[in-house]
Amino acid sequence: MSLVEMQKVSLLALSDFKDEIIKILSDSEAIHITKIRDEAGPALKESPGQIEYKLSELKSTIDFLEHIEQRKKTFIESFVPNKEELTKEKLASTAQYFDYESPINKYKQIENKLSNLKNLLNELDAEYEKVFPWQRLPAPLQDLTCSLKTCLVSGIIKKKHFIEFKQNLNKLSNCVEINIAGQNKEELFIILIYLAEEKKPIEDYLVKSALKSVELPNSRRTAKEEIKHILKVKAETEAEIKELTAEAKEMVPELNNLKRVYDYFLEQKNQLKVKEQFFSGKHTFVLEGWIIKAQSLKLKTQIEKTTKEFEIFNIEPSAGEKPPVAIKNPTLASPFEMITKVYGTPKNEDIDPTLPLSFFFALFFGLCLGDFGYGLSLMLISFYFLKKYKLPQGGKDLFDLFIFGSAVSMVVGVLTGSYFGYTPGGILGKLQIVNPITNPLTMLVISLALGVIQILFGISLQMYNNIRKKQYLNAIFDDLFWMFFLGSLVFLIVSSALSLPTSKLASSLSIAGAILLVLTQGRSEKNIIKKFLGGVLSLYKVTSYMGDTLSYSRLLALGMSSAIIGSVINILAGMLKGSVPVLGIILMILLLIFGHAFNLIISTLSAFVHSMRLQMVEFFGKFYEGGGMEFKPFKRAAEYTVINNLKTGGN
Amino acid sequence: MDLGLALSLAGVAIAVFLGGMGSAWGVAIAGEAAAGVLTEDPEKFGRLLVMIALPGTQGFYGFLGGFYIMMKVGLLTGAQTVSPAAGLALLFAALPVGVVGFVSGIYQGKASAAGIQIIAKKPEEMGKAIIIPAMVETYAVIGLLATILIVSGITL
Numbered sequence: 047m048s049l050v051e052m053q054k055v056s057l058l059a060l061s062d063f064k065d066e067i068i069k070i071l072s073d074s075e076a077i078h079i080t081k082i083r084d085e086a087g088p089a090l091k092e093s094p095g096q097i098e099y100k101l102s103e104l105k106s107t108i109d110f111l112e113h114i115e116q117r118k119k120t121f122i123e124s125f126v127p128n129k130e131e132l133t134k135e136k137l138a139s140t141a142q143y144f145d146y147e148s149p150i151n152k153y154k155q156i157e158n159k160l161s162n163l164k165n166l167l168n169e170l171d172a173e174y175e176k177v178f179p180w181q182r183l184p185a186p187l188q189d190l191t192c193s194l195k196t197c198l199v200s201g202i203i204k205k206k207h208f209i210e211f212k213q214n215l216n217k218l219s220n221c222v223e224i225n226i227a228g229q230n231k232e233e234l235f236i237i238l239i240y241l242a243e244e245k246k247p248i249e250d251y252l253v254k255s256a257l258k259s260v261e262l263p264n265s266r267r268t269a270k271e272e273i274k275h276i277l278k279v280k281a282e283t284e285a286e287i288k289e290l291t292a293e294a295k296e297m298v299p300e301l302n303n304l305k306r307v308y309d310y311f312l313e314q315k316n317q318l319k320v321k322e323q324f325f326s327g328k329h330t331f332v333l334e335g336w337i338i339k340a341q342s343l344k345l346k347t348q349i350e351k352t353t354k355e356f357e358i359f360n361i362e363p364s365a366g367e368k369p370p371v372a373i374k375n376p377t378l379a380s381p382f383e384m385i386t387k388v389y390g391t392p393k394n395e396d397i398d399p400t401l402p403l404s405f406f407f408a409l410f411f412g413l414c415l416g417d418f419g420y421g422l423s424l425m426l427i428s429f430y431f432l433k434k435y436k437l438p439q440g441g442k443d444l445f446d447l448f449i450f451g452s453a454v455s456m457v458v459g460v461l462t463g464s465y466f467g468y469t470p471g472g473i474l475g476k477l478q479i480v481n482p483i484t485n486p487l488t489m490l491v492i493s494l495a496l497g498v499i500q501i502l503f504g505i506s507l508q509m510y511n512n513i514r515k516k517q518y519l520n521a522i523f524d525d526l527f528w529m530f531f532l533g534s535l536v537f538l539i540v541s542s543a544l545s546l547p548t549s550k551l552a553s554s555l556s557i558a559g560a561i562l563l564v565l566t567q568g569r570s571e572k573n574i575i576k577k578f579l580g581g582v583l584s585l586y587k588v589t590s591y592m593g594d595t596l597s598y599s600r601l602l603a604l605g606m607s608s609a610i611i612g613s614v615i616n617i618l619a620g621m622l623k624g625s626v627p628v629l630g631i632i633l634m635i636l637l638l639i640f641g642h643a644f645n646l647i648i649s650t651l652s653a654f655v656h657s658m659r660l661q662m663v664e665f666f667g668k669f670y671e672g673g674g675m676e677f678k679p680f681k682r683a684a685e686y687t688v689i690n691n692l693k694t695g696g697n
Numbered sequence: 698m699d700l701g702l703a704l705s706l707a708g709v710a711i712a713v714f715l716g717g718m719g720s721a722w723g724v725a726i727a728g729e730a731a732a733g734v735l736t737e738d739p740e741k742f743g744r745l746l747v748m749i750a751l752p753g754t755q756g757f758y759g760f761l762g763g764f765y766i767m768m769k770v771g772l773l774t775g776a777q778t779v780s781p782a783a784g785l786a787l788l789f790a791a792l793p794v795g796v797v798g799f800v801s802g803i804y805q806g807k808a809s810a811a812g813i814q815i816i817a818k819k820p821e822e823m824g825k826a827i828i829i830p831a832m833v834e835t836y837a838v839i840g841l842l843a844t845i846l847i848v849s850g851i852t853l
Contacts, residue, residue, distance in 0.1 A: 125743050388824030483768075486849050490842075600838045606845065607761050614764055617773060651747065652754055655831040656838075662828065 051339045052369035059356035075681040079335040081323045097315045104308040107153040114294045141310035144303045179228040179235045180269040187265045199238040207256035305686035316683035372677035379404040381446035390672025403661045412454020414653035416605030419466035421455030467612020489602045497598030504668030523566040531559030608649035615641035704784030708791035709763040715795030716759015719802025723752030726806035734817040755802035758841040762794035790847035797840030805833040
């Protein structure tokens with residue numbers, strides 16, 4: 047449960063070997079590179095701009111082809127994307143020999159044409175909408191214009207305004223013709239013809255009126271023919287799009303190679319960028335970074351395979367610079383590092399909370415799931431996923447956690463007599479020591495007791511922390527005294543609840559603890575009265591400890607909830623069985639499968655979330671801060687591929 | 698059917714419908730936020746589904762509380778006689794899980810929606826995004842616990 051020891055190093059080598067050495071560093075994942083502060087070296091000659099441009103072209107080609115491919119992604123893939131595994135040499139040779147320019151160019155052409163065609167489709171649709179209502183007009187659309195003596199306006203008006211509109215026009219002139227060319231539920235489509243000499247008053251009115259004038263397309267065809275024409279062009283355009291899509295589909299097999307090339311350039315960019323952190327001189331370069339002490343020799347031998355002309359110095363960190371933090375735990379506890387990291391990497395002077403929390407997390411998870419059947423199912427599912435899928439580190443850790451938790455859950459299930467919500471008799475019944483449903487108080491006491499244990503353990507870790515930092519006063523006054531006081535309070539509660547003869551002793555111990563706290567907790571104040579008041583006020587912290595302890599009651603509630611929902615499913619299934627002959631049994635089986643699967647998912651989610659919360663809020667609150675800088679060694683950047691010959695002598 | 702039993706069934710109903718309403722509301726809030734993210738990034742569906750499911754537990758707690766009362770009065774196994782006072786007590790016992798479930802369901806939905814924004818921008822911080830709405834759920838759990846303890850303490 048300790049942090050890994052770090053050493054700051056500086057690597058000096060010949061510039062000729064710069065790229066080789068960067069490659070070695072990327073493969074070995076051993077060094078956390080930091081920027082060299084005093085910028086004196088010449089600026090970089092190579093710019094990442096060109097690579098950046100290539101990457102973005104590749105990316106849009108890949109995205110386009112993936113869209114064209116229309117492969118249905120499974121639910122699991124949304125968590126764990128499928129990555130191709132290949133050797134480093136293969137990746138490099140693909141990047142070298144695969145002609146990625148031609149698919150990119152082809153994609154650009156197709157994409158260009160496609161977007162033009164799609165625009166055309168949109169235009170056609172708009173045109174169609176516009177012309178559609180005028181189909182009954184017999185004349186070609188271009189004839190619907192003003193002549194020498196007459197004026198013509200086409201427009202749309204709401205039916206409810208039409209009568210008023212007509213009356214008003216008739217008042218203005220007795221030589222106006224209104225033709226209704228079409229209508230829908232609410233609107234009339236009208237053609238208005240009036241004399242050119244009456245243009246002024248009529249147009250003045252039209253601007254004010256409810257008529258919305260429409261500009262019909264200037265076409266030699268009638269509206270009906272125009273519609274036909276639009277539909278024809280549309281069909282042609284759609285066929286063309288289909289053709290282009292088919293053409294694009296032929297490129298889909300290139301996808302794999304494109305992805306490889308993309309990853310190749312991504313790594314190039316990664317390596318180019320890291321050089322910005324270096325000090326690069328004419329003949330030599332220097333880089334600085336942190337390395338795990340135990341690995342520094344290994345790195346040296348790896349570089350020696352390429353060149354002897356280099357040196358690694360141990361250097362002192364600059365003032366105020368703190369090393370990045372890596373944590374290392376025994377194999378069994380290492381999956382629990384995930385929880386530590388969600389909260390935050392430890393600071394340099396912190397202790398690593400992974401090992402202490404691992405035991406509690408597994409225990410609480412098991413209590414919350416609390417069923418033998420669910421535990422067994424979860425364990426089998428986890429093994430299946432670990433075996434079947436190449437999971438990233440986080441995924442592996444998650445299922446490892448599930449395996450620990452589900453093992454505890456199976457034990458809890460036996461002890462509480464819960465097998466998929468069913469409580470059997472016989473031998474299994476004899477193994478049951480407590481029934482949480484009929485006797486929730488016992489389980490409540492167990493939950494709270496676990497809480498007290500974890501809280502006291504947390505305080506003792508804080509004490510260990512203080513002793514390590516040589517803050518002995520804090521260790522004794524803040525941690526030891528509080529532990530003593532809280533312990534005696536628990537003793538008092540237990541003694542009086544069971545009316546034991548020890549209650550008198552317990553109460554005097556508690557009072558002694560309280561007095562010790564009153565005397566010491568105000569010690570940072572100067573004034574003696576303030577010292578005393580500070581001490582008295584500190585006793586108020588008891589309520590926060592009480593709240594923390596009560597928070598563990600969720601262990602009971604969640605354990606019961608999964609067991610009760612399980613038993614409800616069983617009861618409902620039992621009702622179905624007798625309801626209809628034959629079909630009833632099928633329905634019962636379906637309900638049992640889906641019901642328990644559903645309950646398993648929901649219960650696992652809450653078991654995970656709530657056990658995590660108990661660690662982070664109730665447990666970490668006592669001794670752990672987090673917020674350190676994580677050790678992030680320089681390593682390969684990739685999106686689509688995994689190198690599987692990477693670990694040639696690496697960590 | 699006597700008054701006591703009717704009152705306790707009113708308790709069952711309150712626990713179930715308040716908890717269910719809270720969850721339905723909260724899941725809808727989280728769902729709306731998730732749908733917005735999904736329009737930009739459909740690949741996050743799996744992760745967001747977890748966030749949408751988080752405010753859904755209050756409905757279960759309500760159902761659970763209600764079911765606990767049903768078992769207490771033996772509704773499914775053969776009803777016992779429940780005195781009116783005990784029935785009223787069971788009705789009151791349903792309130793913690795129902796009312797707290799209703800309110801916390803809605804607010805957990807809001808916290809979940811905020812967590813969804815975290816996932817939208819930083820998918821690797823999913824652990825933190827889950828923890829935030831889980832803080833709200835604590836009080837629903839405590840409501841359920843209170844209901845269970847009260848019910849198990851009542852004599853019919």
